[in-house]
Amino acid sequence: MILELNHFSRRFAIGDIHGCLQTLRALVEDKIKLSKTDAIILLGDYIDRGQNSSGTLDYIIDLIDKGFNIFPLLGNHELDMLSANSQYDKDQLFNFYKLHFKSQDLLDIQIGILPKYKRFFESLPFFFETENFFFVHASFDFTKPNPFDYTAAMMTGRTCKNDMKFTSGRPIIHGHQPFYLSKIKEFVAKKSPCIALDNGCVYNKPHKIYDYRQLSNLLALNLDTYDLIIQPNIESIQ
């Protein structure tokens, strides 16, 4: 989907939120100090794992309703919930999400995904192309004949590669896979062809794979100045 951002006064992208509502609010309100002349692209994965999936969605939907220029993309967690909703019994669905992702607040045990959230998920595009960037949750697979129709890579591709033939040199800004903060700072400093913005905001405790001390920040990139805005996870304070 083509999106024009040049007429806004400032432009930002924000990585994976995963239910970290307090952290998102602090980033948007205290650090960015968002105004109605700014624009923010959200890179998907608003829900699951964190403490407040429904609050995060309510906040995003409310900002849009109030006239803030928030442009959310689809992440694999939103798509997975939509697919699971159409495949499984509603009580199974509820119990699965309660057990694995703490996001049963998005579900009703009789009807599945609550209509407000289902409508929101179904409205989300797979990627944005703007004057100066591409934005996608995970990556593009440029080896496919029609990479902009190949949504599997956009949702879960693990390796982001840029192909100038398709992007005409515009960087790809993406999330999905947590990178350590030092690595993300390097992508930004080098104005890398692929810039990852997922610093695993939700991982604020010892983890079996990741060193959480190098994660647990929610990041915003100022797309004009390349300033990286770092909001540490504040969910445990509440």
Ligand SMILES: [Mn+2]
């Ligand atoms: Mn993801």
